[in-house]
Amino acid sequence: MRRALIxxxxxxxxxxxxxxxxxxxxxxxxxxxxxxxxxxxxGASLPSDYTEVAIxxxxxxxxxxxxxxxxxxxxxxxxxxxxxxxxxxxxDSGQTQSSAVGVAVRWTAGPPPASAPARAxxxxxxxxxxxxxxxxxxxxxxx
Amino acid sequence: MALGCAxxxxxxxxxxxxxxxxxxxxxxxxxxxxxxxRDPPGGAEVGVVEASSVATIDEVIPELVERVAQLGGNYAxxxxxxxxxxxxxxxxxxSYQCGTFRFxxxxxxxYMQQHEVATLRATGRAFRVGLP
Numbered sequence: 001m002r003r004a005l006i007x008x009x010x011x012x013x014x015x016x017x018x019x020x021x022x023x024x025x026x027x028x029x030x031x032x033x034x035x036x037x038x039x040x041x042x043g044a045s046l047p048s049d050y051t052e053v054a055i056x057x058x059x060x061x062x063x064x065x066x067x068x069x070x071x072x073x074x075x076x077x078x079x080x081x082x083x084x085x086x087x088x089x090x091x092d093s094g095q096t097q098s099s100a101v102g103v104a105v106r107w108t109a110g111p112p113p114a115s116a117p118a119r120a121x122x123x124x125x126x127x128x129x130x131x132x133x134x135x136x137x138x139x140x141x142x143x
Numbered sequence: 144m145a146l147g148c149a150x151x152x153x154x155x156x157x158x159x160x161x162x163x164x165x166x167x168x169x170x171x172x173x174x175x176x177x178x179x180x181r182d183p184p185g186g187a188e189v190g191v192v193e194a195s196s197v198a199t200i201d202e203v204i205p206e207l208v209e210r211v212a213q214l215g216g217n218y219a220x221x222x223x224x225x226x227x228x229x230x231x232x233x234x235x236x237x238s239y240q241c242g243t244f245r246f247x248x249x250x251x252x253x254y255m256q257q258h259e260v261a262t263l264r265a266t267g268r269a270f271r272v273g274l275p
Contacts, residue, residue, distance in 0.1 A: 052177075090225070
């Protein structure tokens, strides 16, 4: 009985949130893709070889009113339009709602090279000794 | 959204278009190109536009594009889309039974209920590209 009540409460809590997605087509959409489009926040450096396909928006309410859900929402919406990425993504949050808007694009000259993996705060920095020098891919090369 | 509209007293999308040059153009009747990331190469800016609503982008962006076309532009450069949140109070009226079995009656009461309302605002510029 107690388990049933806990399960019911869990289901009820999960139902307290929702994410809605919208788009306005500004280019030529493609077929839905299974590849997860990459999301770039506004201000991120990007290659110029892309074609705008649509403006996408995700609105999260209740327990979905956070960055995680709205970013996932714009990513999913871009995937339905056959896009490779969502760029210039901007998110705003209230107390009971969140919204993210971005531009769904397709790369015209292949995907940009993947950037170096982000390093978590406090995590060990990978390095490899080579003779008397240390190869540190994150460090600025000395002149 | 309906609650937000009722609370804010709004109907539809509010928009404004303002020419930024002395030259006036006829409204453009063709297809307007929309971009959120690029200025048009060789385009001439003819005005600034803004549209806002408690609605979503699928209502706000077409209104903005319509305003661009009214200025004679054929290229809508959207500079910013932001959502602002505010709490608004709305009177809610309820009816309830307040009589007795022998003398049934209905009463009404009104109280204020608060809702968080999201307003989406898009601002941009109208350009003419390849037009005289």
